[in-house]
Amino acid sequence: MGSTDSRAQAQARFLARLALVCVLAAVVALLAVSGLGGLLILPAGMAGLAVTAAGIWWVLSRRGAVRVAAALLALAAPAGVVVLYAWANLWSAALISVLLLAAAVACMRAALGRVRQHGIRAVASAPPGHPVLIMNPKSGGGKVGRFGLVEKAEALGARVVLLDTSVETDVAEIARQAVAGGADLLGVAGGDGTQARVAQVAAEHGVPFLVVSAGTRNHFAMDLGLDRDDPSRCLDALTDGEELRVDLGMVDGRAFVNTVSFGVYAQIVQRPEYRDAKADTALDVLPDLLLGYSGSALHARTDRTRLETQQAVLVSNNPYARPEPMTAGGRRPRLDRGTLGVVAVRVTTAAQAAEVALRGSRAAALHVLTAPRITLASDAETIPVAVDGEALNLPTPVTCTIRPRALRVLVPRHRPGTAGAAPPVDWHAIIALALGRPAS
Template identity: 45%
Template structure:
């Protein structure tokens, strides 16, 4: 935890406390005005925090709440006194600004390295709806002195990457989706090469957690020049490597649909009622879980409708977007299991999903471990970094710590710090002030082999 981040967290909480103290000092003899003002300050500050550090619709909603509460404070000036209200508003604004600094992007430690001697970029021209062509990646790579290997229909990516290594490449990069990134990262791991991720896929989750600017696709090529290099983990299931996650259960069944890639949301909406509705049997997934009630081995037996095994833990707020990973070098798998008791639990699940609070669902469980074994009575539907497969049980998952050397450009903005919800802001800032990592996901450590 950087000193600046801790200082910002302390200042953020300090300004919040000062605003409350000013209100209490001025309105201590007004039993009606005091609680109203304190409540308005608390709502304004926490909503402003969430608006400044959040993303998407929740950011807009939090911003509206903050504005309405702030207007109420200003209109209350006649009772509290104009000078006092202006001071409170200033402290609220300072607290919100410091929250943005505290929850800003972070740059993981790395080593500055010189340009690649013989860099090679593999390009999937079909990924991301043709992102490589839109960003002229072949020309941009050539301009930087990087060799380009363009994938054609039916080409084997692993063989092409191995061939580039055989020809003397010292740095290999991939312009494509996360499934392709995993293949090239695995070759780099096995051959001792450095690896460059170019976010030319659809979602580019791995690039986000590496700290890349996903909008600056061509800019990622600068990692072949002077760059920052660090080691990150990979995940492995059987003989396949993944950079993000492997999903089993309901989500994996949805991914198996032929319509999923063209219409993800509508396909999920059409299939979920059948997969989770009354009378549908849960997926046959058997795996060990951390035992909360003790036990000789300290491990219980689990099953789930949704099981996610990830390369390092995610901050999980909703099933629609698993969030970000605070780090990629923790050396452990993140595991999320969700058990839904069919029709009785669906309304509550939907409500918590809409609030971004899926972790409060009774059937939600999250922990981390160096490995996991998943068994079943038949072949398992899985989605490995979004790729639909059916694999025979049992599935053996392992973390591969510090597996590959990744290069990122010097100008990369850095990774996102996980953003808690409004109610989690104060605890998160207190943890940050204490120098603890924020939002790393479940920290239960089960004694898995």
């Protein structure tokens, strides 16, 4: 083990130094190809990004002619940067610089990946004797039928409960009845909201839980490393599986496997028209929400931090690798750290929007932290909450906690996504590695 760790440290140190060499080479390339004019590439690009971010803010927070003008500005800013590069004949320098910086980022993430442990330790598990799988035939646009999940599960010895989507069904009660009837595994082929409700029952009774990626986005399945393209491969766990111990988030006694959203997003999904016209609904209500004309003030408090009048707060079951968990590809490297991830934002001006675009998590308007417990308060008696994408209204204050390693998840031994998320770039850690010091 010691030689393996030493080899990983040596590889990380080499990659960190190579990354810094690439960054230096990118600067040299700018000067060598274009002289001092090459140094215009970076500030011009950052200025274009800032103007674009400001334009997007006005698009979201204004209506009518101002929104139209802001949209044109957001499109014109990057186009202006391109014209500037062409006029100053900086294309070759820009291309070389971008390639070198891309190589630097790849080396940085590879270096950090060598010294930071990702993924969850799996343990051997015997096949279940009486598995029960709950399946939603409409989830994910009909994946249950399209992939023949009922037939494949039954062929592997599972009992399948097919939900009647024409009536409202309590999946948690179905799961409890299954355990009372002798089920030694509970599984779900459905969305993350359904997964969470059955996972809570599995955790309460200490039985393993099986995730079948038959939902639309399958965020939980992605972070477990499961195959999201072919949900039938998740059923391999019934005969050739291993067990992971993962955390379970709780919001006022209700489990969540991914996120709980408060504020702007949660208020938008409450709208009855949102399901049929997401973009139009959001554009219609965002100006009032962002500028404080509607909705209640939202305050967040952890053991060490207090955040006043936030526009949006996202609480996740374990922190995401980057502070943009709602973007495509956002992932959690671990699901067993025993802590919540918290992302809170309050942007009220175009300047603040530009700062977030340029500085990311270091911007004053954006707060990224971890905590085992967070309480959301408001002057209103109830606030809208989106729990794993499902719209609810909960009485204030609302408290989110985490149950460390509460859920036993049975997964196939062979999973396509076990490599996990690439670690975010951390300049302090990279410089420390390059100097031969440990990366904290």
